[in-house]
Amino acid sequence: MALDPDAVGRTYAPPAPYLVGREKIREFADAIGESGAAYRDPAAAAALGHPDVIAPPTFPILLAMPASVAVCADLGIDMAHVVHGDQRFAYTRPVRAGDRLVSVTTVEKVMARAGNEFLSTRTDITTDTGEAVVAVWSRLVVRP
Amino acid sequence: MTPGTALPAQTYRVTRADLVRYAGASLDFNPIHWSDRRATEVGLPGVIAHGMFTMALAGRAVTTWAGPDAVIEFSVRFARPVVVPDDEEGAEVTVGGTVLTVSDGVAEVDLAVTSGGDKVLSLARARMRL
Numbered sequence: 001m002a003l004d005p006d007a008v009g010r011t012y013a014p015p016a017p018y019l020v021g022r023e024k025i026r027e028f029a030d031a032i033g034e035s036g037a038a039y040r041d042p043a044a045a046a047a048l049g050h051p052d053v054i055a056p057p058t059f060p061i062l063l064a065m066p067a068s069v070a071v072c073a074d075l076g077i078d079m080a081h082v083v084h085g086d087q088r089f090a091y092t093r094p095v096r097a098g099d100r101l102v103s104v105t106t107v108e109k110v111m112a113r114a115g116n117e118f119l120s121t122r123t124d125i126t127t128d129t130g131e132a133v134v135a136v137w138s139r140l141v142v143r144p
Numbered sequence: 145m146t147p148g149t150a151l152p153a154q155t156y157r158v159t160r161a162d163l164v165r166y167a168g169a170s171l172d173f174n175p176i177h178w179s180d181r182r183a184t185e186v187g188l189p190g191v192i193a194h195g196m197f198t199m200a201l202a203g204r205a206v207t208t209w210a211g212p213d214a215v216i217e218f219s220v221r222f223a224r225p226v227v228v229p230d231d232e233e234g235a236e237v238t239v240g241g242t243v244l245t246v247s248d249g250v251a252e253v254d255l256a257v258t259s260g261g262d263k264v265l266s267l268a269r270a271r272m273r274l
Contacts, residue, residue, distance in 0.1 A: 027168075027169050028169045028170070030165070031162075031166045031168070031169035031170070032166065032169075032200040032201065032203075033156060033204070034200075034204050034207075038212035039212065048211075048212065048213055050213065054212060054213055056200065056203055056204070056207070056212075057200075057203040057206065057207065057215045057218050058196055058199050058200040058203050058218075061170065061196050062170060065170075065171075065172065066171075079174070080186065083222070084195040084196070084222050085222060086219070086221045087195070087196065087199060087219065087220055087222070088217070088218070088219035088220075089215075089217065089218045089219070090216070090217045091215060091217065093213075094212075094215075
């Protein structure tokens with residue numbers, strides 16, 4: 001099964017913004033064993049200059065990964081064959097509680113090498129008023 | 145922080161229970177992260193941690209070194225899986241860092257992330273505001 005090269009340039013965007021909540025940030029911090037106060041206590045976040053609790057650095061994956069899964073579904077890729085290859089985040093600022101986030105995912109590259117296929121996507125995450133928050137790149141390996 | 149500085153290594157324990165909790169929090173219910181049967185069916189030695197869970201542990205180290213809101217850029221390649229046995233000890237992941245450059249108040253750090261003697265993340269880098 002070959003990835004469709006015409007997929008390059010296709011974009012995907014969820015129909016509604018993602019509302020970032022304090023409870024979800026706390027749940028995510030708990031799940032990674034992160035006990036820091038800035039992720040749980042609005043006063044601690046305020047002391048660092050943030051309007052509300054901030055999210056740990058990998059939190060944006062909650063928006064980006066569903067987009068990658070949607071791209072795979074669209075390309076007919078069976079997730080059982082997919083392995084996460086690379087991941088990158090470039091932050092304008094931390095994600096924080098209260099953010100209403102819009103994400104647009106673009107297929108950047110498809111390629112094949114040594115029997116595997118590779119799917120690279122970029123997800124631009126902004127607020128629903130257009131403020132840049134974080135850019136996310138993923139490369140997935142599709143094994144035979 | 146100056147180029148060549150070795151940052152204090154951070155060690156984290158990962159059990160099966162942690163993978164269940166992370167699956168719930170991240171909505172990644174891939175069975176290779178909770179079922180030995182399904183993991184071995186696809187050729188893995190057993191249940192492995194989510195790659196993004198391992199990256200999150202590396203992120204904890206980076207924020208320990210630089211502060212909770214200092215990360216400007218963070219990237220990894222997933223090199224080898226972190227196998228998490230179904231026992232009380234689980235697996236251990238160690239994150240070390242070496243400062244590569246410091247410029248305009250930003251440090252670039254090379255991360256060394258290992259588990260069970262294997263390098264589990266490669267090309268692991270973070271840029272952080274000092």
